[in-house]
Amino acid sequence: MMPELGKYAQAVLSSYGLSLLLLAGLVGISVIRSRRVARDLRAVEERVKRNG
């Protein structure tokens, strides 16, 4: 299944590995921060509502 990459295998595989790692990191960080900020906002809004 793996294509024959010949003498450039290292260059091709490292390009894909690094790029996918960076993209996954960016998506992961964005999603985690989005959830954390949404949770923080909910908590603050509830507190404000409670305290009038």
Add this chain to the structure above:
Amino acid sequence: MGSIWEYANPKKFIATVDRVLPFVAGLAVLSLVVGLIWGFFFTPEDYRQGSTVKIIYLHVPSALMAINAWMMMLVASLVWLIRRHHVSALAARAAAPVGAVMTVIALLTGAIWGQPMWGTWWAWDPRLTSFLILFLFYLGYIALWAAIENDDTAADLTSVLCIVGSVFAVLSRYAVNFWNQGLHQGASLSLDKEENVADVFYHPLLVCIAGFILLFIALVLLRTRTEIRARRTRALLARERMT
């Protein structure tokens, strides 16, 4: 059909993002998976570049998005400066890390491709150099947002920086045409079909480009929603401290 300015209302913007984000993200993943698998597994070697031609499916879309992300930030910054819509300033802020990562991918894959093809990881070629400067502008832009406490002042100053940096975004795109020197070849894609890469590489490349564009849109929508919520949290906390 409502006006685009309706989305300057943060509540309306968030409601729209909640609705469209799953579709955009799903399409982005689908296009990327199809494009990259097609390009990596089912395209032949190039007669000159060998298997390194497969790097094109990452390098070209990321380079394209590195430039276009800055252009999107420029438009959003101008909207902020002219109409003072907070959502547009926050959208520019949200796009910067995405553009910076795209620039890093373009620089890294370019260097990895350049080593076997040009015999060097790096050359002070017009396109490469303007791309490196664009990356530094991205870092400066992100740092400036982080350094200034007042959101409106930060938006003003980063907007000005964005306008200045646009020179390098344009140079990154057209440097190969301006200067007939350097190692970097001409564009891989062009409206003139004669200048395009061969069809066997071209079609999966188009799918990968669509995937990168959709991923960029999905990430900017997600991150802008986050920035709007973070801003509201800061405003509520400030109000709480005052009472």
